[in-house]
Amino acid sequence: MIPNDEPIIYIDANPKETCIWPSNSFLPIREPITSIITHNEAEWIALKRALYYIDTYSFVRILSDSELIVRQFNGEYKINLPTLKNRKIECEQIIANRGLDVVVQWIPREQNRAGRILG
DSSP: OOOTTSOEEEEEEETTEEEEEETTOSSOEEEEOOSOOOHHHHHHHHHHHHHHHTTTOSEEEEEESOHHHHHHHTTSSOOOSHHHHHHHHHHHHHHHHHTOEEEEEEOOGGGOHHHHHHO
16 A cells, blocks of 8 residues: 555656656656657656656655566566666666655556556
């Protein structure tokens, strides 16, 4: 169970755009992706964009329906592709540079507010 006052950001992506939806916002934040990338790279970009959004928070829970990205971020799955390794390193650097305490957690697709936007 997640406490009601805990800062949460829902994330989702496809190769054309990302969507982050902070729990304290009435509307999602959608941003285009202008380069040609894979779906998994897009999910990492959504995570990175969420980290930039929360620069004033000391703690945030990020919820994603991408089991691969969640497990890679949490160190449960090895990352073999250099592009995805670089995306993880970028996220880790943002977290360290901003002094963030971040939990990334998997949720089912139907519970992902950002996922409903991107379809």
